[in-house]
Amino acid sequence: MKKVLIIVSLVVNSVCSYAQSLEEQLTQVYVMMDTAKTVPTITEVASQFELIAMMNPESYAANYYATVSKALLSYTGKDQKLRDELVDMANQFYEKAKAIEPSNQENFILGALLANARLSVDGGSRWKEQGEIFEKNLTSARSINPNNPRIAHLKGVAVYFTPKMFGGGKKNALEYLLKSEEQYKLETESSVLKPHWGATRNAYFIGLCQEDK
Numbered sequence: 001m002k003k004v005l006i007i008v009s010l011v012v013n014s015v016c017s018y019a020q021s022l023e024e025q026l027t028q029v030y031v032m033m034d035t036a037k038t039v040p041t042i043t044e045v046a047s048q049f050e051l052i053a054m055m056n057p058e059s060y061a062a063n064y065y066a067t068v069s070k071a072l073l074s075y076t077g078k079d080q081k082l083r084d085e086l087v088d089m090a091n092q093f094y095e096k097a098k099a100i101e102p103s104n105q106e107n108f109i110l111g112a113l114l115a116n117a118r119l120s121v122d123g124g125s126r127w128k129e130q131g132e133i134f135e136k137n138l139t140s141a142r143s144i145n146p147n148n149p150r151i152a153h154l155k156g157v158a159v160y161f162t163p164k165m166f167g168g169g170k171k172n173a174l175e176y177l178l179k180s181e182e183q184y185k186l187e188t189e190s191s192v193l194k195p196h197w198g199a200t201r202n203a204y205f206i207g208l209c210q211e212d213k
Contacts, residue, residue: 025052026061026192033069034200039076046073046086053093060104061193063097066090067110068197071117083121090114106195108141109150116158134158149183152176153202160205174209177202 020028029048036042046069053059053066070090074083094110101107112134119130134154141151156176162168180202189196 022052022056022059022062023191023193026065030065030192030197033065033072034197042069042073042076045069050089050093053096057096058100060097060100061195063093063100064106064110064195065192065197066093067097068113071110071113074117075120080121084118087114087117087121090117105141105144105148106150108137108144109148109154109195111137112141112151112154116154120161147183147186149180149187149202150198152180152183153198156180156202157205160209170209174206177206177209181206 026049029045029052032041032048033045036045046066049062049066049069053062056062067090070086070093074086074090077083077086091114094107094114097104097110098107115130115134115137119126119134138151138155141148153176156173156179159168159176160170160173180198184199184202187196187199
């Protein structure tokens with residue numbers, strides 16, 4: 001019964017989407033992602049972005065957000081196999097996005113996000129390989145646009161979850177997150193077609209870092 005309801009939901013959503021422009025479709029789901037606080041909502045967001053990307057395979061933005069949402073969804077689970085599968089799905093959209101716009105600086109943001117998502121599944125055995133991929137992507141993104149707020153945001157979140165003995169923890173993470181916050185204030189993009197996600201998530205982690213202050 002649950003599968004039937006999901007299929008019906010996808011059919012209804014796909015029919016309705018024809019009456020909307022791609023930007024309208026993405027914006028509607030982006031708003032959901034930006035305010036998502038529960039796993040069911042994050043799951044719905046990932047499903048909707050996946051559907052939009054499948055219906056618009058040549059759209060960089062659609063594949064970009066499908067990548068982001070699947071990666072973020074992978075952080076919510078506990079089953080390592082399922083989490084890896086979500087990252088694998090995100091990677092498929094990532095490869096499509098890169099093929100559409102090979103020189104887009106946001107490709108490095110996606111690369112860093114996916115590396116961190118894989119690392120978080122099994123940090124004990126993946127920290128070296130995926131950590132290096134993560135840092136390499138952030139360095140590449142920084143060389144193109146050091147003011148991209150998602151660089152400091154991703155670094156801050158990574159530091160937040162890193163043990164204090166290895167340079168992590170709230171205090172060290174907050175430095176990056178506050179830097180990202182200031183950079184987000186300067187970001188002028190308003191269209192979802194030009195990726196500008198992360199400000200709300202960044203504010204959330206700043207709150208976590210300041211809880212005990």
